Amino acid sequence: MALTFTLDALDSDTRARAGRLWTPHGEVLTPAFMPVGTQGAVKTLAPDELAAAGADILLANTYHLLLRPGVETVRQMEGLHRFMSWSGAILTDSGGFQVLSLAELRKVTDRGVEFRSHLDGSRHFIAPEDAIWIQDGLDTDIAMSFDELIELPASIETVRRSVDRTLDWAARGWVERERLRQEGRGTMGLFGINQGGVEAAERARCFDTLGTLAFDGFALGGLWVGESRSLSLEMVERDCARFPADRPRYLMGVGHPVDVIDAVGLGVDMFDCVLPTRNARRGTVFIATGRLVVKNAAYARDPRPLDPECDCYTCRRFTRAYLRHLFMSGELLGMRLASIHAVTQMIQLARRARRAVIEGGFRAFRAAFLDKFRSGETLTRSGVTTAPIPNPEN
Amino acid sequence: MALTFTLDALDSDTRARAGRLWTPHGEVLTPAFMPVGTQGAVKTLAPDELAAAGADILLANTYHLLLRPGVETVRQMEGLHRFMSWSGAILTDSGGFQVLSLAELRKVTDRGVEFRSHLDGSRHFIAPEDAIWIQDGLDTDIAMSFDELIELPASIETVRRSVDRTLDWAARGWVERERLRQEGRGTMGLFGINQGGVEAAERARCFDTLGTLAFDGFALGGLWVGESRSLSLEMVERDCARFPADRPRYLMGVGHPVDVIDAVGLGVDMFDCVLPTRNARRGTVFIATGRLVVKNAAYARDPRPLDPECDCYTCRRFTRAYLRHLFMSGELLGMRLASIHAVTQMIQLARRARRAVIEGGFRAFRAAFLDKFRSGETLTRSGVTTAPIPNPEN
Numbered sequence: 184m185a186l187t188f189t190l191d192a193l194d195s196d197t198r199a200r201a202g203r204l205w206t207p208h209g210e211v212l213t214p215a216f217m218p219v220g221t222q223g224a225v226k227t228l229a230p231d232e233l234a235a236a237g238a239d240i241l242l243a244n245t246y247h248l249l250l251r252p253g254v255e256t257v258r259q260m261e262g263l264h265r266f267m268s269w270s271g272a273i274l275t276d277s278g279g280f281q282v283l284s285l286a287e288l289r290k291v292t293d294r295g296v297e298f299r300s301h302l303d304g305s306r307h308f309i310a311p312e313d314a315i316w317i318q319d320g321l322d323t324d325i326a327m328s329f330d331e332l333i334e335l336p337a338s339i340e341t342v343r344r345s346v347d348r349t350l351d352w353a354a355r356g357w358v359e360r361e362r363l364r365q366e367g368r369g370t371m372g373l374f375g376i377n378q379g380g381v382e383a384a385e386r387a388r389c390f391d392t393l394g395t396l397a398f399d400g401f402a403l404g405g406l407w408v409g410e411s412r413s414l415s416l417e418m419v420e421r422d423c424a425r426f427p428a429d430r431p432r433y434l435m436g437v438g439h440p441v442d443v444i445d446a447v448g449l450g451v452d453m454f455d456c457v458l459p460t461r462n463a464r465r466g467t468v469f470i471a472t473g474r475l476v477v478k479n480a481a482y483a484r485d486p487r488p489l490d491p492e493c494d495c496y497t498c499r500r501f502t503r504a505y506l507r508h509l510f511m512s513g514e515l516l517g518m519r520l521a522s523i524h525a526v527t528q529m530i531q532l533a534r535r536a537r538r539a540v541i542e543g544g545f546r547a548f549r550a551a552f553l554d555k556f557r558s559g560e561t562l563t564r565s566g567v568t569t570a571p572i573p574n575p576e577n
Numbered sequence: 578m579a580l581t582f583t584l585d586a587l588d589s590d591t592r593a594r595a596g597r598l599w600t601p602h603g604e605v606l607t608p609a610f611m612p613v614g615t616q617g618a619v620k621t622l623a624p625d626e627l628a629a630a631g632a633d634i635l636l637a638n639t640y641h642l643l644l645r646p647g648v649e650t651v652r653q654m655e656g657l658h659r660f661m662s663w664s665g666a667i668l669t670d671s672g673g674f675q676v677l678s679l680a681e682l683r684k685v686t687d688r689g690v691e692f693r694s695h696l697d698g699s700r701h702f703i704a705p706e707d708a709i710w711i712q713d714g715l716d717t718d719i720a721m722s723f724d725e726l727i728e729l730p731a732s733i734e735t736v737r738r739s740v741d742r743t744l745d746w747a748a749r750g751w752v753e754r755e756r757l758r759q760e761g762r763g764t765m766g767l768f769g770i771n772q773g774g775v776e777a778a779e780r781a782r783c784f785d786t787l788g789t790l791a792f793d794g795f796a797l798g799g800l801w802v803g804e805s806r807s808l809s810l811e812m813v814e815r816d817c818a819r820f821p822a823d824r825p826r827y828l829m830g831v832g833h834p835v836d837v838i839d840a841v842g843l844g845v846d847m848f849d850c851v852l853p854t855r856n857a858r859r860g861t862v863f864i865a866t867g868r869l870v871v872k873n874a875a876y877a878r879d880p881r882p883l884d885p886e887c888d889c890y891t892c893r894r895f896t897r898a899y900l901r902h903l904f905m906s907g908e909l910l911g912m913r914l915a916s917i918h919a920v921t922q923m924i925q926l927a928r929r930a931r932r933a934v935i936e937g938g939f940r941a942f943r944a945a946f947l948d949k950f951r952s953g954e955t956l957t958r959s960g961v962t963t964a965p966i967p968n969p970e971n
Contacts, residue, residue: 222902222906222908224910226908226910229914252905256877267899484650484653504653505617505660505662508617508646509616511646512617512645514616514620519621519623
């Protein structure tokens with residue numbers, strides 16, 4: 184098998200799990216946070232920096248790579264790993280999300296999605312089968328089923344129709360991978376995506392069918408897209424209760440530290456999100472004590488690292504004063520150094536959660552993490568009012 | 578002494594020299610190319626990358642750092658080396674060039690220069706003495722005299738007046754460093770700058786006085802600012818013939834590979850220029866065979882590194898196809914990887930020139946370098962017409 188998943192430990196108090204996923208490009212320790220390399224690069228960062236941050240898996244976006252540089256170019260460059268010079272594992276999304284959020288003039292039918300590129304207006308069509316061979320052409324380690332996302336709130340009829348279509352597309356994608364395997368290709372793993380918005384019954388119905396296909400893992404789709412956080416967490420809890428224990432569970436697009444820790448406690452194994460790196464490029468990072476806005480005048484002569492508890496390259500080598508200077512001066516190095524910290528912070532948070540599970544203390548770990556994270560003590564030295572504290576609850 | 582210079586070898590055929598400059602932050606091998614860290618960072622690059630590129634000295638801009646983050650901030654952060662996390666040597670310019678090219682509403686008198694910041698319009702005044710203690714406050718290894726640049730062409734009267742003023746300011750700066758030394762500061766080296774535009778007699782007159790002050794090195798100022806290249810090279814030849822053999826010679830602002838090699842042949846030891854990194858950020862790099870425009874469609878599926886003869890991080894790890902993709906996609910990583918190559922290429926070119934001098938074959942080295950550099954064979958694989966070949970002669 185291309186992909187195998189083993190569980191190292193189950194937390195006794197919560198549903199948290201510690202596992203490892205074996206891929207053709209090495210082992211992925213879970214819970215895992217996957218940095219996002221949208222266009223074949225995690226913005227501003229080189230592969231060595233990602234490895235140094237502890238990354239063993241990256242996410243890349245099929246839609247973006249399909250449009251530019253194109254699958255054939257990546258294939259001729261011997262696949263995405265070689266192209267990016269990244270020797271770890273890669274998970275690709277199916278392109279469904281971007282097609283439905285970025286592409287223009289899109290038309291969704293049972294056959295697939297017709298759309299125009301947001302780059303040059305060129306016309307494209309992706310059938311669920313296409314999404315699979317495209318991901319295979321990129322040489323991914325883990326492919327995702329092509330699914331239909333809907334905007335929330337949506338009528339129950341809309342949700343039902345999207346579940347039906349998602350199930351049909353998942354099955355067709357699954358068959359396509361079988362076909363590829365008969366041709367000696369398709370060694371990649373394939374994850375199914377559960378949909379149904381925040382309709383518990385629809386998500387359950389979706390999984391009743393999805394779960395009959397022997398996917399290598401299951402993703403929780405359509406959450407954290409505008410609905411309330413508590414409802415999302417309820418869906419996570421329900422989905423995880425239905426998903427088989429021996430397959431990895433991937434909560435798509437979730438990346439706030441508090442959300443990640445809460446979802447780990449409900450049994451999720453994998454996460455991805457552009458939030459940490461996007462924030463970092465804008466000069467905001469998460470540290471152990473909350474959120475830090477690098478440009479804050481309070482840091483102008485602050486000799487401390489961004490996060491005194493972090494041992495990333497940025498925190499080992501540079502002061503807040505220097506980081507602030509770089510951002511104030513528009514130096515791209517600032518974005519880079521903040522991104523290094525942001526990626527490290529998320530990967531190491533997941534890694535610490537893993538250790539807590541193995542050592543049997545996830546609940547205490549979570550409580551201590553939240554306590555410190557919400558303390559907001561990022562400006563204590565200067566005595567200036569504290570930075571806004573993240574409050575994801577709503 | 579803070580700064581000592583020793584000569585390892587003199588070329589028998591040309592005026593080329595191989596030396597080493599001992600600074601409080603390590604040894605600088607000459608000929609040396611100094612990457613420019615304008616605002617306390619070589620754009621897009623981290624200090625480790627500069628060290629890996631072979632850099633033993635960087636240049637930083639006094640004018641920029643004076644305005645932002647300010648000398649007092651750098652001093653509180655324990656100097657520029659600590660602030661930037663750069664353990665090698667640093668040379669600072671005096672700020673004169675930027676004051677006269679960037680600042681607004683500037684007014685030059687014998688006392689100094691009054692100007693408004695190009696950032697916020699704030700009013701500042703720099704006397705030649707100020708330029709020295711500011712550079713000392715930045716904790717530089719090599720400070721430059723505050724000089725007056727003029728735009729060329731200029732009347733002989735204008736040139737004369739600027740030479741007179743430059744000499745007066747150089748002497749006042751020299752005295753200021755002596756004063757700092759009596760206070761236990763001012764351990765930095767100090768270079769005098771020879772001016773006089775392309776008036777050979779004025780440059781000679783300038784040096785007749787400048788050379789009586791025991792500067793730690795001498796710079797060739799006011800060249801490559803619009804006048805013809807052959808005339809500039811003639812001034813370089815004349816200046817170098819007058820400069821004492823036992824002090825390093827620094828040709829300011831010159832960074833085209835062909836110019837650097839020609840000036841080395843005339844006896845210059847040190848160079849700086851933003852050209853290689855500025856070009857790189859725009860997707861143009863120099864390689865052994867000339868200039869390469871990364872976005873050229875011919876490289877879309879080119880599996881070769883930017884420069885097959887280069888062993889920088891970029892050329893060891895990434896293809897032209899990937900670099901082109903990054904530039905086409907607007908990924909900042911492209912700027913970074915191109916900058917790594919550009920900086921490495923210039924530093925290693927100077928290093929190879931040094932080895933040629935030591936091995937007694939600079940003339941042959943120069944001929945082989947020019948031959949290959951002008952071949953322009955950057956697109957041979959695809960058969961597309963060659964990229965524009967640099968022709969600095971005019």
